[in-house]
Amino acid sequence: MIKTGPLNLITDVDGIKIGNAEDAKVVTGVTAIIPDTAAIGAVDVRGGGPGTRETEALNPDCLVERVDGVVLSGGSVYGLEAASGTVAELARQGKGFNHKGIIVPIVPSAILFDMLNGGDKSWGEIPPYRQLGIEATRNLVKEFQLGNVGAGYGATEARYKGGLGSASLVTDNGVQVGAIAAANPVGSVLIPGTKSFWAWAFEQNGEFGDIGPPAFVEDMPLDLPAGSSLAENTTICVVATNVALTKSEARRVAVMAHDGIARAIRPVHTPFDGDSIFTLSTEKQELEEPRSIGLARIGAMAADCVARAIARGVYNAESLAGVPGFKSELFKD
Template sequence: MIKPGAKNLITDVDGIKIGNAEDKQVMTGVTAIVPDTAAVGGVDVRGGGPGTRETEALNPDCLVERVDAIVLSGGSVYGLEAAAGAVMALAKQGRGFEAKGIHVPIVPSAILFDLANSGNKNWGDMPPYRQLGIQATENVNDDFPLGNIGAGYGAAAGKMKGGLGSASLISDDGIQVGAIFAVNPVGSVVIPGTRHFWAWPFEQNAEFGGLGAPEIDGELTLDIPAESRLAENTTIGVVATNIALTKSEAKRIAIMAHDGLARAIRPVHTPFDGDSIFALSTEKVELSGSRPLGVAKIGAMAADCVARSIARAVYNARSLGGLPGYMS
């Protein structure tokens, strides 16, 4: 049997904590995913307009084996500075490898575009993202709200307010999987003409409204919602497991997890999106039985968690900056 964890958050995975910080005037924010100890990491980027930092280091043929945190940020290219703030905060904690007394944390990052919302972007020479990165990394916890929080604070999901979402699954044999996503896609997360999420088949315990199967009258449209801001999008996130994985296996989990985006957003992986997924292994439990089958199971669980996280992000987001929330 596989069911959500006690919190139904990525922090149901042993060894994962989350920190969030927002600037309400700028209408933006940062989310830090911080493992208790350095975690094996992988990444897969599918969108046509990504913005990332240190993703190449996660390739299986590169030297780095583990990361100290993953940072998700609003702010487009300016938001990449949030990872620099996380690096400083983690270095003060003694995290990262040591070189002549200097701690060097490894913090890959991805950003989404929220610059066109109604927040005040007149920040002069000092965008807020470095400080937000510090705050998010220092304020980690195992519980956090969803919706207008962290990297999802200023996000838009097609014609409605986007946000930050999370979900988890735990199997009887001890596999823990969780996901956390900042949802800002060009596509729609709801079926046109209905209140139903595309992710409805994967819902657990009415976590995003419990509407069940939709009744579709007429043809489904493939059009990108007219309200979307082209080239100003992206859905970014992290999936995590307690099972010990290699870098290659973490990469495979990230690849499989992208199926969750396709189940929850339509269309997805467009030229206008920068869809990126990181995968983390906290290495708390060794995988038993067939290793390829075990990796396949973790990847399937991760994809389901991703789809649910995306729906939960929008379901919990509230109206902000002229964008209506799902419950409006």
């Protein structure tokens, strides 16, 4: 039996907490995903316009095994400073790799482009992201809101307001898998000409409206916004599991989890997106034997959670800065 966790959030995974911070004037935000103790980390980047920090360190042939957090941020390249804020705050708390008494938190991150959403970006020499990273890391919780929250605060999708989404799955034998996604894609989460999500088949308990599949789709256009250009969009995600994985196994979960983006958005992994997925393993439970079968199950669960998290992020986002929220348009026509 596989079912959603009690909160249906990534924090259903033992050892994971989330912090969010927003700037309403700038129309942007930051999400910090922080394990209680350093977790095995990995990443897989598929988009053609990524913006990331510390991802090379997560390669299986590199020294770093565990990370102290992952940061997702708006702000394009400016948002990479959010991870600096998280590093500073974690060091203040004494969390990180201790090298001869020097605390060095390892915090990979990825950013999305929310620079043209109507917010005031005239911040001068000091962008707000480092402070937002500090605030997000100081306010860690197990239960949090979806939609216009954290890294999803200024996000958009092809037609509607984007947002922050999350979902989880747990099994009877204690395996926990969760995902959090900041959905800001150039593609659409909806089947053309309908109000049905591409991810409808993976929905659990009406979590994004119980709209179901469309009765009929006459045409399947693939229209991209006329002004699309490199790195102006992105869906960035973190998946987590309580199962102990090696660094290579964690990367395979990230690879499989990208199928969740493909199930939720069309088109995906375009030259205009920076789609990236991180994996965290909190190592609370051993991987079942044979390991390849257990790993495949976790990867499949992760892909389903990512698809649902993306749909939930858009479904729960409210209208902002002239961009309509999905629910505000749902019953029109």
